[in-house]
Every structure is written in C-alpha cells, then in structure tokens.
Amino acid sequence: MEQKAQGQGEPTNERAAEILDEIGDMLDILDESTFRVRAYHKAAASVRSLTRPIADIYREGGVKALDEIPGVGSHTALRLEELIATGRLPYYEELREKIPESVTELMVIPGIGPKKAKKIYETLGISTLDELMSAITEHKVEHIPGFGRKTEENILRGIRQYEKMHERILLSQAYPIAHEIVDSLRRQPFVDRANTAGSLRRMKETVGDIDLLASSEQPLKVMEYFTTIPQVAYILATGETKSSIIVKNGLQVDLRVVAPNEYGAALQYFTGSKPHNIHLRDIAKKRGLKINEYGVFESDTDRRLGGRTEEEVYGTLDMETPPPAIREDKGEIEAAMRRSLPRLIRHEDIKGDFHIHTNWSDGINDIETMVEMARSLGYAFVTISDHAEKLRIAGGLTKEELQEQLEAIAGLNEKYDDIEILTGMETNIDNDGEVDFGPEVLRKLDVVIGSIHGGFRQSKEQLTRRMVRAIENPYINIIAHPTGRILGQRPPYDIDLHEVFKAAAATGTFLELNAYPNRLDLKDDHLREARDAYGCKFAIDTDAHVAGNMLYMEYGVVTAQRGWLTKEDVLNTYEVPEIRRMLRLKR
C-alpha cells in the first residue's frame, strides 16, 4: 500500500507537521488522552512555524536540535529523526492500519470531530465524503446512535459549507468586510463598543474567519441585530454571548458580546492567539488566579480583580500589554513580564517608498501622479523603480529610455521642494545571477532593486546561487520579494534562505518586505529570523503599479510589526541623506 509518509525523501516542514497532526487526530479517534492528542497538535504547529527546514536543523544539530524545538520532546524528536532519515514513519503507518486516511479527512467538515468521524466509520462503514453524502441522502446518518435528524442536517450543511469555502482569505479582503460590520454595530444605540478581534486584529497575513467583539447592556438585542444583517447567508449558532454566521461569500463571522466592564478581558481573550491565551492563563493559574473572557479572578474566592481594559488583564499579572500583532506566544509573554517588549515600527515612521512602477514600464500612472501620491502620504522621498529591458513582458526600459527617465526625474526634482524623487530600477536577476545592466548604467541610479521573475522551478542550488550572486553585486541595494511566494497562488521558490540572509547581512544588501497584500514577502517570521540570527536590514516597499497601491504600505508595516521589527531595522524610516549614506556603503 502506498503511504504518503513513505519513500518521499526528506519531508518538508509542512509535511512533517501534517503527519504529526494526523497522528493527533488518529489518537483522538482512538480515545487516547486529550493531553497526548494536544501534545501532537502542539508539536505540529511548532514544526509548521519553523523558519528553517527541519532536515537542515537535524543535519546541523542532530536529535538534540529537534528536541529543542518547543513542544517537541525526546519522543517526537526521535520520530522526526526517523522520518527525516528514512522518509518513513512506522508509528504513523501502524496507526493508519487502524484508521484510514479518509476517516481523519472527514474531520475537515465543520461539525465533524473525532467522535462523529469514528461513529460514522464504525457504524456505517463509511470513510469518504462521497459515501457520507449518499448515506445522508438515504437518511442513514440520523439513525446512528447519538445522532438525530438535526445532526444529519448539520453534517450536510457542513459539507456544503466546506465545499463552498474552506480556504483562508487575505487580510486585505477580510478587512473591509469586518469593518463594515463593526461600523454598523457601532451605529446601533444598544451597542456600547465594538471591535475586530482574532487573527484580523493581530493582522495575520490571512484569516480563517472574522472575529468581532461588542459590549452592551442588552446582548440579546445585539445578537438579534447581528443575525439579521443583510450580509447573513446562514446562522450557524446564536446565544446570548456568542453568535456565528456565514456571510454571502462563505466566510464565517463570529461575534462575542459581553458587559461593558468585561470588554478588556473579552478583547484579550478574543484577540488570542490561542497559544498566547493558553500560556497566559497557565501563568495566571500558577499564581492562584484565573483568566477568562469576563475578567481576572482569584482562583479560590472567585473575587474579580479586573478586566475593564486589556491593560488591566496584563497588569494584574504584572506584565506590559503586548501589541496584538505579536501575540503568538513566540516570546512576547516573557518579554512583557521582563517589561522589555520591542518598540515596534509604526506607520508614522515610514518616510518613503523604494519600489514604484510607472507607465514607463508596466505601471498605470505617470511619474508625476505617483509623486503626488507620495506627497499626499507625507513622504520625504519616493523612488521610481521601473522594470529593465530584459523583462520585456513588463515593458522594461532600455538604457536609452532610462536616460530619458532620469532627465524627466531631474526636471521634476526642480519642481518640488517638499519631496525628493530618487532614481532607481527593478532589475531582473537572470539564470546566472546577472542583471540587465552593468556598472556604467547602474552607477547613475540612487537605488537598484534586483528580483527574480522566472526560473522558479530550478534546483535549490541554482536558485540560491543566482540570488547570492545578485546580492554580491555591489550595485544592487535591495532584493525584492525574496521568496517569490504569492498567497493562494504560488508557493515560495525553493531557495536556501540561510545563504541569502548570510550574504545580505555580509554585503549590506537590504531585503525587501514587499507590502503587496498577496505577497508580504519576506513574511513575518522570516523577517524576525533574518534580523535576529543574521543581522539583516530591510526595506518596506509597496511595489505599486498604480497610485492607490501605495496605500499597501499599511500591510507592510503590520507585517514588519509581526516580525518584531523596529524603526532602526528599516531603511525607509531614515532621512534621505542617511539613506544615501547607507546605500553608498555597499558600493
């Protein structure tokens, strides 16, 4: 029998995490201890969020290094070693003999957990979604002991819901939907306060649903309003503190409603993340306190100590309040206890944008329009960085055209005294790591960007070599969208980021945080790794192809925050003379 865990060579982090999750699910179905089950899921989440391939970690530090991954203990470290070394995991395969893959797959349906999946499998001998659908049509499911007519209906709805929508959506797509509902809630006289919460408030690059919080003295009125807004397609559940709806595009929206003096505790709870909450509550518990969404309490007396504001919740534990963007249980709780939270970069720190296209290549607007947009954003500078000639499909500029553009920019710079237009170009890194132009052209430019636009399927060695050569080119200042991923469309190319970060730090080459909402590349965790382990510096760029795109800077800044970056880490927070000085250091 062909198993996914077999003979596939070294597992990616994602594959290893999937296997750990599936083991957790199988143990869950087998009625194992919930703590063991949780341990597997926790280890899976930890492996999934690593910034380095586990195979590399293992090669460098052996089992000991695997053991040091949070949530991975001696036992799982050995299992991962087996998996990395042989491409197989006998323990996983043994469990699979008892529980077929298709049974754990039933658990993707909202409303079907380990117990229902097990009953469906054992009672009806059903393990696939198709079989389940026919069993529902024949009304066999409602006769499973403990199930009923409504259970069957809900499973059917669950399947429909899953088929319509089960992917995470871009933060930028969820954001306006969320704020439209928040705004409408705020307009209701019976609503005291309303806010976004969950991953959307933490500004995660994608969100699984929209989480909203409101406070009110009349919670039932709020729920009645919420479940009848025009966006509603289906009401999943509604009670006096919590309701869930599905909106027209298939997305789920959860609303929690609490009393006004509980707002801070509820916001803390509902902002999460889940690991952050669990860690925080664990600390409270060890101090004889209890935290829930209604407040902080003394465990033995249930006396309420606070919860009006988030600061009160964290303050009761003698902690600073971590910004929502970093509440991922990746060190922020410890930092908040030491009172040494990072001073994260703010949007106001941004003084300009280095990556802007115009109608000289594949942009929509002319130079002046882009400059006017930059001025309206209060920027001190903007760099025009059109594509170069090798990227024909993007209307790349020849060196003659570039010369013309430089003259046009010189003219515009005469006209403005409140903004400086820097000259630049986005060059294409070819298969040999060379770019469109040599020093005689590039030396005329203030800022040179290099990026990969093709050959994504090359070997890791080749891709890495190309990139590192470009980084070593003394004229290239910024590497744009370093991993090439496009959320929901294209995975990152297979490149050795360790080599890229090392070379960038050694040469004084800035790594881009491309703020385009479906790129956000480098991503949050990579930014943090590149800075902390390598000392890299960054530029947050919008890669605007039309003036309005320059507003994407906001998504770049929040992603930088999620990567724990401070103002000092980011080139476009400096004054122009200082930027020029830093750019010249490389040449």
Next chain:
DNA sequence: GCCGTTTTCGGCCCGACTGTTTTCAGTCG
C-alpha cells in the same frame, strides 16, 4: 507527549452553543 526558580511526577486554559441527552458529550471559539 511535554515540561520544570516551588515539581523529573503530576499536572496540562477555560467557556459557549447544540442536540440528544434525562444529566452531558461533542465541537468549537
């Protein structure tokens, strides 16, 4: 299965909503 300035054993966050249940399990946040 993981983990440790009170522990290497004994804990592991805490609660809402639903359906099928005569008292709570399952799923989800």
